[in-house]
Amino acid sequence: MKKALIIIGIALGVILVALVAAGFYIVNANLAMEHRGQDIEGSYKEMKGYYPEMIPWLDSLQKTGGLKDSTLLRDGDTKVHYYYAFAPQHTGKTAVVCHGYTDNAIRMFMIARIYNQVLGYNIIVPDMPHAGNSEPNHISMGYYESQIARKLAASAQNIFGDDTTKVEIVVHGISMGAATTMMTVGDDDVNKDLNIKCAVEDCGYTSCWDEFSQEITNSYGIPPFPLLYVADLVCDIKNGWCFHDVSPLEAVKNTSLPIFFIHGDNDDFVPTKMVHTLYDAKTKGDKELWVAKSSEHAFSYHDNKDEYIQKTKQFVEKYME
Numbered sequence: 406m407k408k409a410l411i412i413i414g415i416a417l418g419v420i421l422v423a424l425v426a427a428g429f430y431i432v433n434a435n436l437a438m439e440h441r442g443q444d445i446e447g448s449y450k451e452m453k454g455y456y457p458e459m460i461p462w463l464d465s466l467q468k469t470g471g472l473k474d475s476t477l478l479r480d481g482d483t484k485v486h487y488y489y490a491f492a493p494q495h496t497g498k499t500a501v502v503c504h505g506y507t508d509n510a511i512r513m514f515m516i517a518r519i520y521n522q523v524l525g526y527n528i529i530v531p532d533m534p535h536a537g538n539s540e541p542n543h544i545s546m547g548y549y550e551s552q553i554a555r556k557l558a559a560s561a562q563n564i565f566g567d568d569t570t571k572v573e574i575v576v577h578g579i580s581m582g583a584a585t586t587m588m589t590v591g592d593d594d595v596n597k598d599l600n601i602k603c604a605v606e607d608c609g610y611t612s613c614w615d616e617f618s619q620e621i622t623n624s625y626g627i628p629p630f631p632l633l634y635v636a637d638l639v640c641d642i643k644n645g646w647c648f649h650d651v652s653p654l655e656a657v658k659n660t661s662l663p664i665f666f667i668h669g670d671n672d673d674f675v676p677t678k679m680v681h682t683l684y685d686a687k688t689k690g691d692k693e694l695w696v697a698k699s700s701e702h703a704f705s706y707h708d709n710k711d712e713y714i715q716k717t718k719q720f721v722e723k724y725m726e
Contacts, residue, residue, distance in 0.1 A: 428635035431621070432643060437543040442509040442536040449511055455707060456515040462522045463514060466490055477556055479534060479542075485553055486510075486538035487531035489564060490521055497572040498725050499527040499561045501554055503589075505580030505703060506544065509537030515706065516577055519714055524721065526575075527565045529557050533585075546581055546613040547653065548646045551588035558589075558599040574601040575721050580675065580703050583609025584653045587683070590664070591656025603724040605717060606653075607667040608703055610675045611682050613651035619676065657683055661690030665720040669700030669708075693720055 441447065453460050466472040474488050488510050500520035504513040510530040520526040532539040533550045558574045566572040578586035583606035590596055590604045610616040618629040641647040657664065664687060668680035684694045695716055697705035706713040
């Protein structure tokens with residue numbers, strides 16, 4: 406009997422060690438890995454191929470020195486790089502544009518162009534931690550990214566404002582950037598302090614837990630329990646946040662800020678059903694929903710450029726004074 410208990414104890418210990426090791430692997434492989442968003446030259450090449458309409462705008466900004474950059478510190482440690490550009494005509498209207506998972510600022514320039522060239526807004530486009538020209542750290546699925554977006558919104562008055570110009574903000578993000586956007590605007594008091602007027606979220610997930618739950622099954626063919634629970638604990642210990650801390654769903658429940666929800670109806674990475682859950686959960690304040698037909702994840706603009714611009718313009722201009 407004693408021998409059997411020893412064997413069982415050893416087996417359980419081996420299983421526990423294996424689970425912890427697997428948890429570390431999941432966290433590192435999905436949040437602290439090398440990825441395409443760290444390739445600056447490759448990002449320029451790819452995005453110009455997908456979105457040739459942004460080339461003249463971007464070339465003009467770069468040639469005239471209109472595309473500027475700066476940095477801020479995330480909680481006093483990680484250096485975060487961001488681009489910014491003034492509107493063609495002086496204005497306080499400003500868009501903070503947030504990129505997605507394994508992306509960078511360059512991979513959001515097609516959206517930044519809409520605000521700067523088409524709508525005539527100032528733009529701020531960050532490289533979130535572990536992406537672009539920002540320092541390596543880890544991807545936090547919207548947790549630290551939303552804090553950074555708020556810092557950038559707060560900085561906008563110093564960058565674009567003056568004694569007679571009050572900066573007002575729209576936040577726009579795709580995928581993880583959409584989760585970032587929703588969490589950025591999830592507090593009405595903060596929105597008032599930062600003068601955030603509205604938000605556009607494109608193919609964002611309901612929560613990090615929900616997204617990882619379906620991905621662990623799709624990618625590894627296993628159920629969330631127990632591995633995702635162990636990975637969640639590892640992330641909390643290693644990175645200071647857990648998967649349930651990233652909840653755009655709770656953010657939209659809490660905010661009365663106007664939000665435009667966009668999603669492709671052929672999205673299987675962030676399932677389309679998530680946008681309906683998010684939209685229905687927002688019971689305070691204005692909201693609109695557009696489900697783009699036949700579009701896969703993060704391709705609603707690519708597939709419907711004119712309609713995307715028109716719908717975004719119509720929504721945002723209702724709230725930007």
